């Protein structure tokens with residue numbers, strides 16, 4: 001799929017759910033949007049996360065913030081939630097829904113797929129997705145079942161293999177190492193804790 005805006009959309013891609021936040025997620029997203037994030041992924045998942053109506057209600061509020069700031073709103077894993085929230089896209093991993101089925105259901109939405117190694121790339125329909133999430137680039141404690149860190153070499157190797165495919169790095173990315181991810185060949189960086197745990201969200205976003 002080809003969307004000429006994707007490389008820019010992926011530049012500062014913020015991901016979170018209420019389980020990542022010590023204070024109101026809506027206020028955290030507003031501050032991040034104000035500071036210049038270029039995309040947002042609603043990932044309400046893992047210990048302490050909301051479900052059912054509470055998840056849907058939070059999703060609506062976060063989607064409204066994204067609409068207000070004209071930031072693409074992507075949903076993690078759940079295609080029903082994509083429909084319910086009229087999201088701009090969905091991000092899936094290797095063990096989630098099939099990209100083929102999703103593309104059929106969502107011909108015009110953004111679809112992102114995680115790839116962590118060459119085997120995963122070999123079995124992935126990369127021509128059906130709009131971007132790939134590559135990582136974890138560095139160690140992360142945010143995702144309990146994260147794979148081992150793959151390093152900047154993984155970004156370099158993906159960029160060589162896919163000169164045109166938008167790539168976003170994920171995992172352990174902070175203002176101290178974000179530039180190295182871009183230099184390795186990514187179009188952007190996706191972060192959770194670099195923003196949700198920041199004392200000053202404006203500085204955190206600016207530093208990416």
Ligand SMILES: Cc1ncc(COP(=O)(O)OP(=O)(O)O)c(N)n1
Pocket residue numbers: 013015041043045076077091092093094096112113114132133134143168170190
């Ligand atoms: C941009 C981006 N890249 C990778 C992931 C991880 O997706 P996945 O492997 O499906 O793991 P979960 O996030 O579902 O736990 C992501 N969410 N976003």
Ligand SMILES: Cc1ncsc1CCOP(=O)(O)O
Pocket residue numbers: 135136139140141142143146170171172173190191192193194
């Ligand atoms: C969702 C996800 N997928 C791979 S690593 C990760 C967590 C990234 O969180 P952080 O930016 O805090 O390391």
Ligand SMILES: [Mg+2]
Pocket residue numbers: 076077091092093096
């Ligand atoms: Mg997933």
